[in-house]
Amino acid sequence: MSRTQHIIPSGIVFLVGCWVAWISFTQQPVEAFLFPRMISMVFVALAGWTFAKALLGKSKVGLGLSRTMVINLAPGLLVMLVYVFWAAKGLGFYTATAGAFFILLSLYDPASHSDIKTWVKRGIITAVFVAVMYGLFAQLLSVYTPREVLF
């Protein structure tokens, strides 16, 4: 794993640590920030140590991310982000779940994409899954989720 791969996450964690420390030591009232101050000192010290190790190329723990992993991950991550941050509220939970579930199945299912039967199978699995989720959450647990399109 390259040094840059370690520098980026440890750098972000270090910046977050510094931000936490800055807020903790500048905000009022002091009493409310006593505990955050204590944590932030340890936070900055440990994050600084980790960042320094990464800069010196001595950070070795972790599997990192390979190019193939990123390529595999990207479409699923994109679907997840759209589903969580827009579709669930914008389209309604059940419609968004049906869409996201079907797209994810289609993207990652090892079965052939040229065979019509596999598409039918994916459609059936999606329909059954959404029906189960509806039964569990809407009927059994009476959770009222946002509903926009269809149901």
Place this chain on the structure above:
Amino acid sequence: MEFIYYFGDVFSPLSFMLLLGGTIGGLILGATPGLSPTMAVALLIPFTFQLEAAQGLILLGAAYTSTVAGGAVSAILLKIPGAPANIATTLDGHTMAKKGQGAKALQLSFLASAVGGVFGVLLLIFLTPVLSDWALAFGPSHLFWLAILGVTVIGSLDSASVVKGLLSGCIGLWLATIGFDDIMGAQRFIFHPSLGGGINIIAALIGLFAIPQVLTMFAKGRQVDGAEVIEVQKHSVLAATRELIRWPRALTIGTLTGSIIGLIPGVGGQIAGLVAYDQSKKFSPEKDKFGTGHPEGVIAAESANNAMVGPSLVPLLTLSIPGSPTAAVLLGGLLIHGIFPGTDLFDNHPDVAWTFINSMLIGQVLMCIFGLYVAGLAARVAQVPQSVMAAVVLSLSVFGAYSVQSSMGDVYVMACLGLGMFFLERFGFSAAPLVLGLILGPIAEANFTQGSMIANATVGQASYFFSGPLNLFLIFVVIASIAYSVWMELRSRRTTTKEEALA
């Protein structure tokens, strides 16, 4: 012997159905690689909202117990451990299955799990009230140090890098401070409206445990797992019981090792299984047979990883300090019902506490009975493509996080924490100390504030927090656990360097 009075509550129709459902469901979930016991319990929490506290805990406890045992199914039949706790089971279990002794290996694993599990729960039953009385002596300073101890022990022992483990704990402690301060009412670190009420524990647990798994499955791409399920021939349960009795050494070593390891915060089932396997091998006259499909290996590993379940809950129920990530998730399950574990749990809510513990005892027996029948089905479920599992877990996470408070903010928090944790895990950070920090943060802060007030009115902060035998003992354990982990890390690094030089 107060626990006997509450046995009847486990057999009320709904409680028993939940116990049965949790056990069978847990066995199937446990057999599915990638679905860890902690994640399974976290995803089940939203389903307990409408239940009474005891019933909710019965469901969570049954799932916890049986997912650990269910992991043996895929370890034996597919050579894929369902959970890290089942790694040692794979060594002999799968070889036995390849030799046509799959049924025998499964039976031995469930019987050994039941023996270990029952012993562990009995330990929980008899140790908890004693420790509970002892815990009455704990003041704010002790509880503060105990909360810090919980984070540091798990941070140093559970992570590949001590510094990154402790840093994960620090991040968790900081996340716990987000929201309004309890005493002054001041806003702290609220940089998005979703964080106004602080970070919801349940949403955070779902995000931290489920989303990284989902993303890991995505990262594998359209891969075919290719693991072949070994067919299981019929084998008499009576013969398996006789076989289990033939190996009392492995059963005893496994059960005792698992129970002791379970009591140590931060040391999970994976360690219990591997240590028990290693110790049984050392003491066995047939040590050469280990790894070649020897029943002792399966018995030792499985009795150990289930024996640690009960004792791992002792610190949670007595001191409200979860000793493991799964115990932390169970704490979340208690908190949503307004029940705070600790010294007075058995005085204020004896029905909840004892019904939960008793259900775990009965759950062990049910797991043993149904495990043998569900194994075949569980192995088939374990073959479900990762694409389906990822989509199912993602949807359950979104619905689960939303259903906590019917808030989209919780869904966003769940997704952000999960996404962040996935990337952090890839670089050696660990979810367990972060979760412990998040859960123990409010306990540490509340006791720190309370302790500071007492200290200012009496002996001063330094004397209050750094004197007294119990304070000093807890500080010593904090330092010792960190020092031990640093020493282990340096030793392992030295060994690796030597090996690299030799290569």
